[in-house]
Amino acid sequence: MNIVVVGTGYVGLVTGVALAHIGHRVVCVDVDEAKVERMRRGVSPIYEPGIEPLMKENMEANRLFFTTDGARAYREADVIYIAVGTPEKEDGSANLTYLKQAVKDIASSVTKDVIVVTKSTVPVGTNHEIKRMFEQLAPHVRIDVVSNPEFLREGSAIHDTFHGDRIVIGADDERAAAVVADIYHPFGIPIFQTDIRSAEMIKYASNAFLATKISFINEIANICEKVGADIEQVAAGMGMDERIGSSFLRAGIGYGGSCFPKDTKALAKIAANIDHDFELLKAVIEVNNKQQRKLIEKAKKRFGHLAGKKIALLGLSFKPNTDDMREAASLVVARELVAEQAIVVAYDPIAMNKAKRVLPKEVIYASHVEEALKDADAAMILTEWDEFRQLDLSVYVKQMKTPIIFDGRNCYALDDIKKYDIEYDSIGRKPIK
Numbered sequence: 001m002n003i004v005v006v007g008t009g010y011v012g013l014v015t016g017v018a019l020a021h022i023g024h025r026v027v028c029v030d031v032d033e034a035k036v037e038r039m040r041r042g043v044s045p046i047y048e049p050g051i052e053p054l055m056k057e058n059m060e061a062n063r064l065f066f067t068t069d070g071a072r073a074y075r076e077a078d079v080i081y082i083a084v085g086t087p088e089k090e091d092g093s094a095n096l097t098y099l100k101q102a103v104k105d106i107a108s109s110v111t112k113d114v115i116v117v118t119k120s121t122v123p124v125g126t127n128h129e130i131k132r133m134f135e136q137l138a139p140h141v142r143i144d145v146v147s148n149p150e151f152l153r154e155g156s157a158i159h160d161t162f163h164g165d166r167i168v169i170g171a172d173d174e175r176a177a178a179v180v181a182d183i184y185h186p187f188g189i190p191i192f193q194t195d196i197r198s199a200e201m202i203k204y205a206s207n208a209f210l211a212t213k214i215s216f217i218n219e220i221a222n223i224c225e226k227v228g229a230d231i232e233q234v235a236a237g238m239g240m241d242e243r244i245g246s247s248f249l250r251a252g253i254g255y256g257g258s259c260f261p262k263d264t265k266a267l268a269k270i271a272a273n274i275d276h277d278f279e280l281l282k283a284v285i286e287v288n289n290k291q292q293r294k295l296i297e298k299a300k301k302r303f304g305h306l307a308g309k310k311i312a313l314l315g316l317s318f319k320p321n322t323d324d325m326r327e328a329a330s331l332v333v334a335r336e337l338v339a340e341q342a343i344v345v346a347y348d349p350i351a352m353n354k355a356k357r358v359l360p361k362e363v364i365y366a367s368h369v370e371e372a373l374k375d376a377d378a379a380m381i382l383t384e385w386d387e388f389r390q391l392d393l394s395v396y397v398k399q400m401k402t403p404i405i406f407d408g409r410n411c412y413a414l415d416d417i418k419k420y421d422i423e424y425d426s427i428g429r430k431p432i433k
């Protein structure tokens with residue numbers, strides 16, 4: 001099958017590589033020339049474990065190509081996947097500018113019937129709007145539109161693509177649905193076929209539900225701190241109930257990333273547009289906003305004021321195994337610390353280059369953990385990278401002026417901390433003084 005993928009971000013590139021790997025001829029199109037140039041040399045524009053070897057293998061097998069020449073690619077395609085960004089607008093709704101541009105680009109180029117598959121996360125009704133646009137802009141050909149939302153997580157995107165829990169296919173046309181189902185057949189992943197609007201809703205509802213789980217456990221953690229219970233024990237005990245499930249019950253400083261923050265807001269907006277006040281989801285968002293400031297509150301309570309205090313920030317990306325800084329808690333924490341006139345020294349194993357572009361200019365960057373901790377008054381752990389989890393705890397004692405750790409990701413067992421002269425305040429657990 002001749003497949004074209006429009007947009008080579010986390011979703012587009014991973015999709016393109018995976019579809020090439022199961023034998024399709026895949027052309028990935030992007031408007032970003034520098035990105036395409038890098039990918040042609042086998043270099044991934046994103047940090048994603050396992051992506052580069054798979055890219056190179058499929059490029060060498062002449063199954064995977066990268067181009068900025070969308071027009072030519074669309075003309076030759078049997079199936080076109082749209083995976084461009086749908087970022088957040090100021091009012092919280094999804095910005096469909098890139099998506100609509102991609103639709104126009106495709107419509108002005110195609111000369112034969114084609115199936116267009118929307119992987120981008122789009123509000124309910126968008127795929128029907130795309131269909132109408134094609135009917136107006138390219139009446140000479142038949143273009144079927146299929147909704148196929150993506151559920152991969154950054155940092156485990158390759159694994160998720162080959163081992164996902166389900167593939168959702170939303171279609172009005174049985175033949176188009178069957179073609180898309182056939183493409184995915186070699187993955188051996190259960191396929192859930194439904195109508196287009198339900199498919200669009202499954203994506204938002206799934207992300208909103210996972211965000212709800214996180215805000216829920218974070219609120220329980222906040223209560224645990226006040227009643228002397230331990231959130232790790234509570235989450236473990238809750239998770240043993242199969243109806244609840246143990247995943248997504250990790251308390252911390254809230255969710256970030258390119259999806260949960262924007263998709264929860266977009267769903268609240270979708271609801272508002274039809275006069276439905278989605279109170280539960282609005283509370284989930286509000287809880288998360290507060291939770292991202294949790295370590296700042298703890299530090300202010302401990303020190304009184306933060307002016308002149310040297311604070312080491314460990315971890316800057318929104319989660320481990322990615323360099324993505326979108327909506328990372330570190331953005332909120334660093335801005336607030338700088339506003340409080342603290343001296344902020346930051347370290348991240350992978351995201352440092354991207355962080356430098358978005359964190360306040362006052363932030364100082366260390367090239368390793370020890371350097372970040374040197375003479376610090378306190379450390380704040382914002383991302384649970386293995387490098388921090390596996391750190392010899394004596395490093396905190398040796399390097400810091402005062403070994404005080406505010407751990408936003410509960411990286412250490414309390415019993416391990418107790419073996420050292422460390423003051424430790426984490427999320428939903430008893431502080432150790």
Ligand SMILES: NC(=O)c1ccc[n+]([C@@H]2O[C@H](COP(=O)([O-])OP(=O)(O)OC[C@H]3O[C@@H](n4cnc5c(N)ncnc54)[C@H](O)[C@@H]3O)[C@@H](O)[C@H]2O)c1
Pocket residue numbers: 006007008009010011012029030031032035070083084085086087098099101102105119120121122150151152153154258259
């Ligand atoms: N990042 C994730 O983990 C994830 C997971 C599931 C779903 N999604 C959804 O998938 C979509 C893509 O997300 P992403 O994080 O991969 O995006 P991204 O911002 O990383 O990448 C989008 C790419 O599209 C390119 N692009 C924009 N307009 C184009 C056009 N007209 N023609 C060709 N290329 C164009 C951009 O240059 C960019 O490289 C979004 O709707 C997002 O919500 C993302």
Ligand SMILES: O=c1ccn([C@@H]2O[C@H](COP(=O)(O)OP(=O)(O)O[C@H]3O[C@H](CO)[C@@H](O)[C@H](O)[C@H]3O)[C@@H](O)[C@H]2O)c(=O)[nH]1
Pocket residue numbers: 121150151152153154155207210214247248249250251252253254255256257258259260263318319
């Ligand atoms: O128990 C948990 C699980 C996650 N998080 C936080 O939640 C955020 C998102 O994490 P994760 O879901 O692992 O990463 P994403 O790559 O953002 O993936 C989510 O968003 C994608 C884009 O829509 C979806 O495709 C995925 O299914 C969905 O998990 C991160 O800040 C995590 O630190 C927690 O605080 N506690």
